[in-house]
Amino acid sequence: MxxxxxxxxxxxxxxxxxxxxxxxxxxxxxxxxxxxxxxxxxxxxxxxxxxxxxxxxxxxxxxxxxxxxxxxxxxxxxxxxxxxxxxxxxxxxxxxxxxxxxxxxxxxxxxxxxxxxxxxxxxxxxxxxxxxxxxxxxxxxxxxxxxxxxxxxxxxxxxxxxxxxxxxxxxxxxxxxxxxxxxxxxGTNPDLPIIKAKTPSEVDKKIGSYIVEKIKSGSTLQLGVGGLPNYIGAMIAKSDINNLSVHSEMFVDAYLNLYKEGKITSNKNIDKGKMVYTFAQGSKELYEFIDDNPILCAAPVDYVNALEVIAANDQVVSINSCLQVDLFGQVNSESAGLQHIGGTGGQLDFVMGAFKSKGGQSFLCTPSTRKKKDGSIESLIKPRLAEGSIVSVPRSATHYVVTEYGAVNLKGKSTWERSELLISIAHPDYREQLIKEAERMGIWTNTSKISY
Incomplete structure (x- = not known):
C-alpha cells in the first residue's frame, strides 16, 4: 500500500x-x-x-x-x-x-x-x-x-x-x-450494457401464475436470467406477498421494482438489511440504484452461490428458465441438441441451495412446446434428452418443473411417478406419445396410467 x-x-x-x-x-x-x-x-x-x-x-x-x-x-x-x-x-x-x-x-x-x-x-x-x-x-x-x-x-x-x-x-x-x-x-467511458427483459408471452404469464401462488411472505428470492424471472418479479410486486429478501447471483430490475413497491425488507437470517448478489445487469436506472447504495452487497460468487450460504436463509425461492426436461426429470438449460445456447451459470447452485433451505423451493420453467425454424412444433417435455443435450440439473436435484399446464414437484418421486407428473404438464397433443415412449423405456406400467 x-x-x-x-x-x-x-x-x-x-x-x-x-x-x-x-x-x-x-x-x-x-x-x-x-x-x-x-x-x-x-x-x-x-x-x-x-x-x-x-x-x-x-x-x-x-x-x-x-x-x-x-x-x-x-x-x-x-x-x-x-x-x-x-x-x-x-x-x-x-x-x-x-x-x-x-x-x-x-x-x-x-x-x-x-x-x-x-x-x-x-x-x-x-x-x-x-x-x-x-x-x-x-x-x-x-x-x-x-x-x-x-x-x-x-x-x-x-x-x-x-x-x-x-x-x-x-x-x-x-x-x-x-x-x-x-x-x-x-478509458473512453462507454455506457454500461443495457439488458432489456423480453416482453412476456401469454405462456410466460401462465407459468408465472403457478409459481407466484406458491411463494409466501418472508421468502428470500433468487431470480435467474431472462424475461420470465423478471416478469415473475413484476407479478410478486402486484401481489399481497411482502417482507421479502434478496440473495441472488444476478441482480436485475425485478428487484428494483420490488423495492419501489415496498416489498423488500431483507429481514433474513444472514446479511440482514442487505440485498446480496455477485453481478448485476439491467437498465440504466438499475445501475443508478446500485451506485454508492449501502443496502446492496456485491460479494464473491464462492460466497453468494455457496450451498450452505444460500441454505442459511429460510424460504429461499429460486426461479430459473430451462430449455428441455426429459421423463427422468433431467433438465437441459444449455443446448438445443448439438447447438450450444448458454452455460450452467449458478442454476444448479441455487436449485440445490434452495432445497437445503428451510421451506425452500426451486422452480425450473419452460414452455411445453416450441416452434422450430422449419415451422414444426416440438414438445419440450421429452422422453429422453436429444443427442448433444447437456444435463444442467441432474434428476436427483430437480424440485419443481413448471410449464403453462402446471407445476409439479419431483422430489421423492419414483421414476414412473415422475414421468406421470411431467406428462401431466406436457402439451395435451403430445401426452399419448409420451406415454408410449415411457412404456417403451420401462418407466410406465398399466397400473400407473391415469386419464388426463
Missing part, C-alpha cells in the same frame, strides 16, 4: 494508453478480459490492432454484453491468432460459437474463483474495467465481484481500465488497490 501523499505520483507512473498497456501481451499468453459489465472496452480495441503480431493467445471472459462483438474477433475472424473463451454465453457469444471462434468453458459458478486460482495455468495478463480511484488508492470493480479474487491470485500483470460511468458497488472484496496494479488506462 502506498502512503496517501504518494498516490498521485504512483498513479501517474502507472498511467498509460490502451495501446501501450497491451504491449505486455505476448504469444502464448492467457489473458482475462473481465466479467459482465466489467469487460474491458478500449483495451479490447487496442489488442485487436496487434492481432497479426500474436499467436496462441487465450482470451477469457463471461457474457459479452456490448452491442458490438469483441474487436479481437472482428480482427481475427478465423481465430488464427487468438482464441476467445467464455464461461457463460451472451447472444453475441452464441453467434461467435456458431462461426467457430468462441469456445465455452463449462463451470459450476460457485467454484470459479478456485478454478482460476488452483486449476488453470498462470493468467499472464488480467484486465478489468473499474471505477475511478478514490482518495485511498482503491478502485471499485462495480456491480460484478464474482470470480475476480480468484483471477487476481493467478494474474502476473494487472491492468485496469477506468470508466467514470462504473457504479460504486458496496460489498465484500470489491476493490483493488493501486499497489496491486501494474498499469492504469483511462
Amino acid at each position: 502506498y502512503k496517501m501523499n504518494e498516490l498521485s505520483t504512483e498513479y501517474k507512473k502507472k498511467l498509460v494508453s490502451a495501446d501501450e498497456a497491451v504491449k505486455v501481451i505476448k504469444s502464448g499468453d492467457r489473458v482475462h478480459y473481465g466479467l459482465f459489465n466489467g469487460l474491458v472496452f478500449d483495451l479490447d480495441r487496442a489488442l485487436a490492432k496487434r492481432v497479426g503480431e500474436l499467436k496462441d493467445v487465450l482470451v477469457m471472459t463471461s457474457i459479452w454484453s456490448y452491442p458490438d462483438p469483441p474487436q479481437i474477433l472482428v480482427a481475427d475472424p478465423e481465430s488464427k491468432h487468438i482464441k476467445y473463451l467464455s464461461t457463460q454465453f451472451s447472444a453475441l457469444d452464441r453467434k461467435a460459437n456458431k462461426k467457430g471462434n468462441c469456445w465455452f468453458v463449462p463451470v459450476q459458478f460457485r467454484e470459479n474463483p478456485k478454478y482460476w486460482s488452483e486449476n488453470v495455468g498462470d493468467i499472464n495478463v488480467a484486465m478489468f474495467q473499474v471505477a475511478p480511484m478514490d482518495k485511498y488508492g482503491n478502485f471499485n470493480f462495480g456491480p460484478q465481484v464474482a470470480d475476480y479474487q480468484g483471477i487476481l491470485k493467478k494474474a502476473k500483470v494487472v491492468i485496469v481500465e477506468v470508466n467514470e460511468k462504473q457504479p460504486i458497488a458496496h460489498g465484500y472484496q470489491n476493490t483493488i488497490n493501486l499497489s496491486q496494479i501494474d498499469y492504469v488506462v483511462e
Whole structure:
C-alpha cells in the first residue's frame, strides 16, 4: 500500500494508453478480459490492432454484453491468432460459437474463483474495467465481484481500465488497490450494457401464475436470467406477498421494482438489511440504484452461490428458465441438441441451495412446446434428452418443473411417478406419445396410467 501523499505520483507512473498497456501481451499468453459489465472496452480495441503480431493467445471472459462483438474477433475472424473463451454465453457469444471462434468453458459458478486460482495455468495478463480511484488508492470493480479474487491470485500483470460511468458497488472484496496494479488506462467511458427483459408471452404469464401462488411472505428470492424471472418479479410486486429478501447471483430490475413497491425488507437470517448478489445487469436506472447504495452487497460468487450460504436463509425461492426436461426429470438449460445456447451459470447452485433451505423451493420453467425454424412444433417435455443435450440439473436435484399446464414437484418421486407428473404438464397433443415412449423405456406400467 502506498502512503496517501504518494498516490498521485504512483498513479501517474502507472498511467498509460490502451495501446501501450497491451504491449505486455505476448504469444502464448492467457489473458482475462473481465466479467459482465466489467469487460474491458478500449483495451479490447487496442489488442485487436496487434492481432497479426500474436499467436496462441487465450482470451477469457463471461457474457459479452456490448452491442458490438469483441474487436479481437472482428480482427481475427478465423481465430488464427487468438482464441476467445467464455464461461457463460451472451447472444453475441452464441453467434461467435456458431462461426467457430468462441469456445465455452463449462463451470459450476460457485467454484470459479478456485478454478482460476488452483486449476488453470498462470493468467499472464488480467484486465478489468473499474471505477475511478478514490482518495485511498482503491478502485471499485462495480456491480460484478464474482470470480475476480480468484483471477487476481493467478494474474502476473494487472491492468485496469477506468470508466467514470462504473457504479460504486458496496460489498465484500470489491476493490483493488493501486499497489496491486501494474498499469492504469483511462478509458473512453462507454455506457454500461443495457439488458432489456423480453416482453412476456401469454405462456410466460401462465407459468408465472403457478409459481407466484406458491411463494409466501418472508421468502428470500433468487431470480435467474431472462424475461420470465423478471416478469415473475413484476407479478410478486402486484401481489399481497411482502417482507421479502434478496440473495441472488444476478441482480436485475425485478428487484428494483420490488423495492419501489415496498416489498423488500431483507429481514433474513444472514446479511440482514442487505440485498446480496455477485453481478448485476439491467437498465440504466438499475445501475443508478446500485451506485454508492449501502443496502446492496456485491460479494464473491464462492460466497453468494455457496450451498450452505444460500441454505442459511429460510424460504429461499429460486426461479430459473430451462430449455428441455426429459421423463427422468433431467433438465437441459444449455443446448438445443448439438447447438450450444448458454452455460450452467449458478442454476444448479441455487436449485440445490434452495432445497437445503428451510421451506425452500426451486422452480425450473419452460414452455411445453416450441416452434422450430422449419415451422414444426416440438414438445419440450421429452422422453429422453436429444443427442448433444447437456444435463444442467441432474434428476436427483430437480424440485419443481413448471410449464403453462402446471407445476409439479419431483422430489421423492419414483421414476414412473415422475414421468406421470411431467406428462401431466406436457402439451395435451403430445401426452399419448409420451406415454408410449415411457412404456417403451420401462418407466410406465398399466397400473400407473391415469386419464388426463
